[in-house]
Amino acid sequence: MERDRFSRCHPSVTFAFFIVAIGLGAMIMHPAYIIVSGIAASSYYCLIKGYRGLKLLVLSVPLFIFITLFNPLVNHQGQRILAYVFGRPYTFEAMVYGMAVAGMLIVMLLWAGCFNHVMTSDRFMVLFGGLIPTLSMLLTMILRLVPNMMRKTAQIAGARKAIGRGVGEDDPMKKKASDSMNVASSLLSWSLEGGAVTADAMKARGYGAGKRSSYEIIRFTPSDLVMAVGMIMLFTAVVMLIAKGGTAAEYTPVMNITPIGSSGLPGFAAYGIFLMLPTIMHLVEDLQWRISRSGI
Amino acid sequence: MKRSRAMLYFVLVILIPLTLYLGIRLPGRSYYLLSALVAVEVLTPFFMTFEKRKPAPRELATVAVMSAFVTIARVGVPIPSFKPTFAVILLSGIAFGPETGFVVGAMGALGSDFFYGQGPFTPWQMMAYGVMGLLGGLAFREGSPLKRKNIVMAVFCFTATVLVVGPLLDTSSVFITISVLSWENILPLYISGFPVNLTQGVCCFLTLMLFGEAILEKLERVKLQYGMMEDTDGV
Structure with missing residues (x-):
């Protein structure tokens, strides 16, 4: 199988990336952050999956619509009442909340799809073979x-x-x-x-007698170290913003979304760059390949 | 054995309440993250005990075959949500004990997710499948009032599927999709999960009712014949 630049990184780096991407994706309810994560996840998913990636995106639209419309049926809090369904208020706020939840779910599914492609079972084994x-x-x-x-x-x-x-x-x-x-x-x-x-x-054959070797030799290279340090810095910036409440967003009963503003911009940018890393690496490698080929 | 119990109690009594207490204070909607963390915390003592025990190759091979059998029961049977997966896990638990049963279930879930695709539900699934093996091992251990008869195992497996393991699996979808946690929001998800759990339960009931004792006998025989679960390899 052809592996792109990001998939060739050390499994500890890629695994950490997905834990952070899925973890923060499940935690931050701010719409701007969900959209950024959605763009990053779907662009990388389409790059590695091609046509089949688009199919999943199209299939996620009905899921999005269903959860958006379904949420107000179970959550009746909110100010702007659109209609009464079964005698219960059907509110605008709850619908927007439903959009956020649906977005988060789809983003998580997309990242999980990328995870399945990048963290193949042999890489899984390299990562956990030493630990467990x-x-x-x-x-x-x-x-x-x-x-x-x-x-x-x-x-x-x-x-x-x-x-x-x-x-x-x-x-x-x-x-x-x-x-x-x-x-x-x-x-x-x-x-x-x-x-x-x-x-x-x-x-x-002496199972358990010594340290086990693995099928593919994967070393932690200097470029992995650079990648890891960069990821930690970006992650820290995001966590600092979360701790300050810069990513807070409430939908019901009163919609209250913190504007990103100038103080939140560095953290927001860090989040975006972090999540775009796989896409950027894929595209840069693609570009390098094209340039070196046109030089022949 | 004793250390594993101590670790389990530590996780159940101290670690999980602490996680929940701290998690509720986190900003934003952290239910999913919290729930995944709790599932991982439940898995840890069982996995660490297995790891630290350094099982002999024969035991490892047996656990691998049973987990692969669980995976095949899930991936290979072509009828959706009518799979004897839980019956296989239950029998493993009965034949090889609660701790091994848990590992067989959890690893079977992880293994089958390599074929179906991993997702945010994986830790929950591993825990729920593991619990089935654990329950089987505990309920049918030596000297238990429950006899290892077809009808007893079938009823037990059906009940455990519908009342414990199925709802545990539904709980993962609660944490993944629900926006505000309240009983009236959660109930519809459990209700919509009920028919699926019911068909699973019926499939497991039928499997055990017809072939439970026969498969169990087979496992016991192989265990005895090759000394599968003995530390010293029987050599």
Whole structure:
């Protein structure tokens, strides 16, 4: 798989990025911040996913509309009453609140989508292999076993069919259920016995005797350090602003959104730059590639 | 074993209330962040005990197979929300004990999310699946009044799915989508989650009712035959 500049960073850097992006995204209710996070997340998501990324954006529109319209049905606080639904006030403030909640949810989903693309299971393992080696090993084994057991399932079903014990489309439900249970039962025995063989092999190869190596060698490079320091500085600026209440926003019962103003501008800019880092890195690399190619 | 209990009590009695107390004082809408933190705090003692215990390769392999089986029960069964996932976790808990059952459930949830996609719900899902294994292990431990019979396990699994694990899963959507926490806001989400929990429960009930004892016997036999859960590898 092709990895862009941001995905090639050390997993600790990318993991920290996503924790901060999703964490702050779930915390800050200020509309300007939600919009910035939305722009950053959707631009990076589209860069790495291409056409499929746009599809998710289009699909999130009905979700946005649904939550926006649904929120006033359960939240009746607010000043400007638009209508009465089931005898309860349907307010403008609650609707705007619904927009904010929907925006936050979609932003979180988009960041989670980027996370899935960047933090592949092998990078996950590099990150946690040193910290929690046993559980990382367990996760590796599970992720390997799933496709392995799927193949075994097909083999068992094929073997059953070959001796005339297979099931067809029009067999009764009861027969199908008991057949799939027979397959599952064989699969379980086979896999558990396979597990015993794996365990013996692990023991023979000295599992647990020393530090484990990983599939891909990923080093913490100077550029990762630069990235980490920059991220910490930007993050600190945002946290300072949050602590001062610069990102406060209330919707119901009275709408009260703190204007960004000149005092909040540095923190707001820091938030935007932080979240745009993956997009910027992707575009800069793209540009460099084009320039170096046009030089040939 | 004793240290893990102490750690669990520390988390439940001190850490979680402290998180909630401090979290409520955070500005803005921090429910989701708080709830994810609490879920992670519940996971930590179980995971750390497993990590510190340094399980032998045979035990590790068994836990991996059972977690992969949980993942397959969720990913491989083609009917939506009619999956025997919880039945598999429950049986793991019964056969291998509450702590291992928790790890099997939680890792099965994490593993299946690598196929379905991770999301803000992942920590909650891991906790809820883990709780099913924990409950199974505790309720059916040696000398418990509950007998390891098809009907008992089936009823237990159904009840636990509808009353405990399903609502736990719905709670994650409460924290992710609701703007103002109040009973009248939360109730619709639990009600809309109820049919899904019900079909899950029915699927698990049927699975255990028909094949519960048979699968359990299989697990017990393999455990004995290969000394799967023994520290010394039986060699």
